[in-house]
Amino acid sequence: MTTDPGTSAETRLRSRPFDRLVWQRPLSYWLTLFGPWIGIVVFGVFMMLMREDWFTVVNVRNILIQASVFMVLAVGMTFVITGGGIDLSVGAMTGATALTVAWLVKFTNLPDILAILAAFAVGALMGTINGLLVTRLKMPDFIATLATWITYGGAVLVVIEGHTLFRFSDTVRFLGRYRLFDQIPMAVIVALLVAVLGHVLMTRSRFGRYTIAIGGNRKASVEAGIPVERYKMFHYLFMGLLAGLAGVIMLGRLNAVHGLVGEGYEIHTIAAVIIGGTALYGGVPRIWGSIGGALLLGMMANALTFLGIHYFVQYVLSGVIIIVIVLVYSLLGYRQRPEG
Amino acid sequence: MAPRPPLLDLSRITKRFGGLRALADVDFVIHPGEVVALVGENGAGKSTLIKVITGIHPPEGGSIRFRGEAVEIRNRRDSQLLGIEVLYQELSLVGVMNAAQNVFLGKELSKSYLGLFELLDNERMQIEAERILLEQLGMDFKGRWEPIFQMSGGQRQAIALARAIYAKASLVILDEPMASLGVEEVERTINIVKRLRDADVAVIVISHNLEHVFAVADRLVVLRRGRKVGDAPKGAITPEEAIALMVGRLEEKIVTETTGSPDQERGEVADDDGSRHER
Numbered sequence: 001m002t003t004d005p006g007t008s009a010e011t012r013l014r015s016r017p018f019d020r021l022v023w024q025r026p027l028s029y030w031l032t033l034f035g036p037w038i039g040i041v042v043f044g045v046f047m048m049l050m051r052e053d054w055f056t057v058v059n060v061r062n063i064l065i066q067a068s069v070f071m072v073l074a075v076g077m078t079f080v081i082t083g084g085g086i087d088l089s090v091g092a093m094t095g096a097t098a099l100t101v102a103w104l105v106k107f108t109n110l111p112d113i114l115a116i117l118a119a120f121a122v123g124a125l126m127g128t129i130n131g132l133l134v135t136r137l138k139m140p141d142f143i144a145t146l147a148t149w150i151t152y153g154g155a156v157l158v159v160i161e162g163h164t165l166f167r168f169s170d171t172v173r174f175l176g177r178y179r180l181f182d183q184i185p186m187a188v189i190v191a192l193l194v195a196v197l198g199h200v201l202m203t204r205s206r207f208g209r210y211t212i213a214i215g216g217n218r219k220a221s222v223e224a225g226i227p228v229e230r231y232k233m234f235h236y237l238f239m240g241l242l243a244g245l246a247g248v249i250m251l252g253r254l255n256a257v258h259g260l261v262g263e264g265y266e267i268h269t270i271a272a273v274i275i276g277g278t279a280l281y282g283g284v285p286r287i288w289g290s291i292g293g294a295l296l297l298g299m300m301a302n303a304l305t306f307l308g309i310h311y312f313v314q315y316v317l318s319g320v321i322i323i324v325i326v327l328v329y330s331l332l333g334y335r336q337r338p339e340g
Numbered sequence: 341m342a343p344r345p346p347l348l349d350l351s352r353i354t355k356r357f358g359g360l361r362a363l364a365d366v367d368f369v370i371h372p373g374e375v376v377a378l379v380g381e382n383g384a385g386k387s388t389l390i391k392v393i394t395g396i397h398p399p400e401g402g403s404i405r406f407r408g409e410a411v412e413i414r415n416r417r418d419s420q421l422l423g424i425e426v427l428y429q430e431l432s433l434v435g436v437m438n439a440a441q442n443v444f445l446g447k448e449l450s451k452s453y454l455g456l457f458e459l460l461d462n463e464r465m466q467i468e469a470e471r472i473l474l475e476q477l478g479m480d481f482k483g484r485w486e487p488i489f490q491m492s493g494g495q496r497q498a499i500a501l502a503r504a505i506y507a508k509a510s511l512v513i514l515d516e517p518m519a520s521l522g523v524e525e526v527e528r529t530i531n532i533v534k535r536l537r538d539a540d541v542a543v544i545v546i547s548h549n550l551e552h553v554f555a556v557a558d559r560l561v562v563l564r565r566g567r568k569v570g571d572a573p574k575g576a577i578t579p580e581e582a583i584a585l586m587v588g589r590l591e592e593k594i595v596t597e598t599t600g601s602p603d604q605e606r607g608e609v610a611d612d613d614g615s616r617h618e619r
Contacts, residue, residue, distance in 0.1 A: 053483065205462075215436075217433070221446075224445040283434070284436055
């Protein structure tokens with residue numbers, strides 16, 4: 001069929017452009033759309049009142065750089081979770097890819113740029129292993145990535161043997177440290193580019209559309225002829241590649257790697273995605289929500305340091321925030337996964 | 341014989357599951373634009389016959405002709421290529437997606453940008469989906485951007501049917517289409533089936549409810565324990581007879597369409613295509 005302008009369906013569609021703005025949508029919808037951004041504003045105002053020296057260019061930039069690693073990871077995780085999966089190994093993968101670059105630079109004559117590319121290769125490899133475990137060996141996503149989390153994390157410890165590798169060239173540190181016009185951190189630009197890519201993929205590509213379909217109703221997706229396993233595979237591969245990118249940014253920012261680098265990143269990434277309003281049971285993505293969630297968590301981490309509260313408290317707070325947010329969503333009747 | 345070949349012509353279909361005979365020498369014919377109701381008790385072989393047609397359970401014996409040509413339907417893909425679409429009682433829709441996304445699921449339209457990359461053409465899919473829903477199915481609905489899980493059973497059914505229409509279905513199989521619908525929605529579904537028939541689409545309706553069956557079907561096919569025991573145009577069979585056939589009080593009633601009169605009742609049966617069976 002071809003589009004024939006002037007037909008009634010098209011006329012009707014064009015004559016009511018504001019149908020999109022659905023004011024009749026429930027509060028929970030708006031909350032999951034803007035929840036993290038409201039949180040950012042409220043928390044930001046709170047911090048400004050608490051400490052006058054908090055809202056400065058330097059500190060805001062620090063927050064953004066710190067959050068950018070989680071933004072990159074959260075975009076990948078949004079795809080994995082929307083497709084009905086979960087990836088617990090992201091922290092270990094991020095650490096492993098950072099170590100890959102560091103190790104190649106320190107112990108081989110490989111040019112820096114190739115060492116960086118190797119991080120993506122290692123990320124893709126680890127993501128592929130995750131995907132194979134889930135699609136070929138039919139392991140539950142949670143179990144498969146729990147196992148690889150331990151495996152990848154352990155491999156890092158084996159390779160690094162308790163040492164710390166530090167001090168890297170400007171090439172290696174480019175993504176983590178370089179500032180455009182001396183002001184805008186490269187890491188933030190990269191994170192935003194990844195977010196835009198994620199948004200376009202999710203809303204305007206078959207990859208995104210099928211991700212939502214698989215997470216929303218796997219059986220219907222199979223019957224519609226979607227190669228479900230192949231797309232599940234792509235999710236983990238995509239996550240692995242983004243972990244590679246996150247690892248390079250992280251290495252550039254910290255200028256060092258040790259055996260436990262990346263630890264806890266999986267928790268923060270998943271937390272950012274959930275705070276962002278993505279349905280944990282799949283089918284409902286919120287790419288920009290994940291970005292906001294990562295930013296909110298970054299702000300909190302920074303604020304706690306600023307207020308002199310121990311870093312570990314952040315874990316407690318993150319947990320409490322997830323509970324509160326999920327509770328609010330469910331109290332408002334936001335159906336995380338409608339059947340069928 | 342009809343001037344054009346039947347859309348689907350199954351002849352002497354046999355299917356066993358282990359020692360269980362699910363279908364025995366079943367003949368089944370359907371023409372374009374014909375609505376055939378498939379009735380029978382649980383375990384009579386209705387589902388198995390549908391699965392043979394859709395390729396989910398290829399038959400062990402017998403032959404299948406599609407538009408006069410011998411075909412093999414070995415899997416769902418084969419049947420999809422013939423334009424055979426099934427709507428199960430549990431509709432295969434994605435609740436979190438909107439109507440248009442569901443209509444086009446797996447068959448998305450895309451647009452090329454600068455010849456470099458392709459992106460989904462969401463706007464065109466929206467317009468096309470609405471055109472089908474509105475003009476062919478008479479479905480006018482609010483919240484076209486809303487996920488469909490909030491919609492009624494009848495609306496969801498219309499969306500599933502729009503999928504089949506968009507797929508250029510030649511045969512639509514409806515599995516208990518009116519089982520969970522309200523009175524008004526049953527009416528709507530009956531109208532939709534009539535529209536499909538008018539568009540020359542063949543429709544098989546599986547139902548327990550003989551009242552609905554008689555409202556919508558042109559012809560009734562009754563299965564009992566894997567055998568076809570009844571096959572008659574609506575006018576040539578009464579609901580009472582259909583029930584008697586289903587439960588076995590009446591042995592057999594096959595009415596050929598060409599004569600429109602009872603060919604045989606009980607005993608030997610001859611179809612107009614020459615296939616014969618004894619019972």
